Amino acid sequence: MNKLTKIGLSMAVSASLLAGCAGGQQAEDKTAASGGASKAKAKVTVWHNWTGQDAKAIAMRKILDDFQAQHPEVTLEVEGLPTDGLKTRLRTVAAADEMPDLFVMWPDAMTKEFVKGGLLQPIDEFLNSKPEWKNNFIPNALDGYTVDGKTYSVPMNLAPSSFIYYNQAIFDKYGVKVPKTWDEFKTAIDTFNKNNVTPIALGNKANWVAQSTIFSTIADRVTGTDWFLKAATQNGAKFTDPEFVKSLSMLQDLGNAKAFQEGFNSIDENQMMQLYFQGKAAMFMDGGWALANLVKNAPKEVLDTTHITVLPAIDGGKGSAQMTAGVVGTGMGVSKKLTGANKDAAMQLLYALSGPDGQKATLESSTLVSYKIDLDKTKAHPLFVELNELMKNTKISPVYDSKLSSAAVDVINNGLQELLMGGNPEAIAKKIQDAQAGAIGK
Known part of the structure; x- marks a missing residue:
């Protein structure tokens, strides 16, 4: 398209074309005298x-x-x-x-x-x-x-790239609380599955979605930001390090727990949003940019019960719990x-x-900005006000595709699709490491 x-x-x-020659010349003289000139x-x-x-x-x-x-x-x-x-x-x-x-x-x-x-x-x-x-x-x-x-x-x-948008009505219906820990997150996924509700809608056909909206934040929770910046520059860390392999394994565990609907690698973001709009999914993970779509297009009964939170903390992780990936x-x-x-x-x-x-x-338009401008809370949608308030206490860590070479981005995006279909975390980690090292000549 x-x-x-x-x-x-x-x-x-020009008016001069409609006037006589003398009138046209007078108009030109007047324009010149006043310092005017056509752009x-x-x-x-x-x-x-x-x-x-x-x-x-x-x-x-x-x-x-x-x-x-x-x-x-x-x-x-x-x-x-x-x-x-x-x-x-x-x-x-x-x-x-x-x-x-x-x-x-x-x-x-x-x-x-x-x-x-x-x-x-x-x-x-x-x-x-x-x-x-x-x-x-x-x-x-x-x-x-x-x-x-x-x-x-x-x-x-x-562009913070990783929030959990959730339908409070579905959470309440099945007695699920908004997860603050990884164990609570897994419990919520299990409860929704038992009740035939898709826990998290995912549209990963454009394969950057899982990397940007889910994995970058999981990885930061596990490895910490400093480790990633070292690995991106190949200076004191490698993508074959155990902490990165653990990050891959944690994303794969979500897939194995059926956190996402079947066929997630074959539908796009718009189809993902439709699953949420139709009440078939309790959550979806997306960037702050998704709110502009929600406010404009979500059914009122869904929009009115939608709220936003960040990915839960991961026990033993080196990253901050109040972080989201982004740029x-x-x-x-x-x-x-x-x-x-x-x-x-x-x-x-x-x-x-x-x-x-x-x-x-x-x-x-219900989109966050990197510019000092006050939000008029009396005019903004309540959900955007909620996001704006959440960001006051949430820091941004680098989303992976903002720091990696284009070659490594292609490898990690394809690798995460493979991972969620049962691929080997260690083998995928090595592909990412080789791509980044090769791209920057190390």
């Missing part, structure tokens, strides 16, 4: 992943539409792709040095790879020209987009080839999407 939507606007017919025409290709009917996607597409209406001198060529499709497409065109002008990209690993490939241009000059914008991001928000002291984007949201959020990359009027237009659109107004629109 990679449908290219080209939005072209025609310039209004240079520009064209900008834009790739994004705001393809759904969730509140965030709708809000972002509206910004694109509004920008086009307000800038008739600019032609936007806009293409929307699902998240996994966008990531794949970007890496394909990156290999051919054919990047779009402006595109959604991810911090840390993807940004660094694109900078290393000479595909991006920094935005420091533009960012520094608007200090009230630059200085209003939360601490360290720009770190994932900064390479060798240069900033290549800013986050448009905040600061996606940003807009600017192609290094962009110059002149096209570059100016792209920068203005970047500001529309990620400047103060864009951040406000994102927050009002």
Whole structure:
């Protein structure tokens, strides 16, 4: 469904064409005397992943539409792709040095790879020209987009990637309490299974889902963040270490306990959400971004009884219990080839999407932001207020695909699918270790 939507606007017919020659010349003289000048025409290709009917996607597409209406001198060529499709497409065109002008990209690993490939241009000059914008991001928000002291984007949201969304009515019906420990979590899974309720809906067809929304947090609970950062840089830790193998085994144990419905590797996130919306699943695990979908599309009887918590603590683990995996959020990359009027237009659109107004629109779409802006609790949905309050006491650890090389990300995503189908944890750990070590030359 990679449908290219080209939005072209025609310039209004000049009044001088309707007037006589003398009148037209007078109009030109008057414009010149007042210092006016027509804006240079520009064209900008834009790739994004705001393809759904969730509140965030709708809000972002509206910004694109509004920008086009307000800038008739600019032609936007806009293409929307699902998240996994966008990531794949970007890496394909990156290999051919054919990047779009402006595109959604991810911090840390993807940004660094694109900078290393000479595909991006920094935005420091533009960012520094608007200090009230630059200085209003939360601490360290720009770190994932900064390479060798240069900033290549800013986050448009905040993306904690691993929460448990649960239906309190189903919990109450079967006398299950919200789990605070791993044993309580396993007990809840067992109780739901005994009552023919899917414990956790999972849609892992786009195989990043299990890695991002479940495994990254399980692994952090077991190994701790410091271990992962050492393993990612191959400096004092390896993915064949016992603690990482234990993390894999714990995810596999969930699969063996039938925590997820059958066929989870063959359905996508939308189908996963439908299982929850239909009351067939007591829980699903997803990022903070899922709330925009819930608020917009969940049946009222489900939405009204939905609450949010974090994955329970793991006994003996080295990680904090009040952590979720995640990143600061996606940003807009600017192609290094962009110059002149096209570059100016792209920068203005970047500001529309990620400047103060864009951040406000994102927050009002029930999506967290990496920007200092107050939430109006009187207007926000109660579930988003709940998420916002939860985040005040929850820290973010790096989601695995933000720190690993693209080669290692492919291996771990495929490996987790294999693991949940009965694969050997030690063998999968070795594949991940070999991929990461090979990618960074160690």
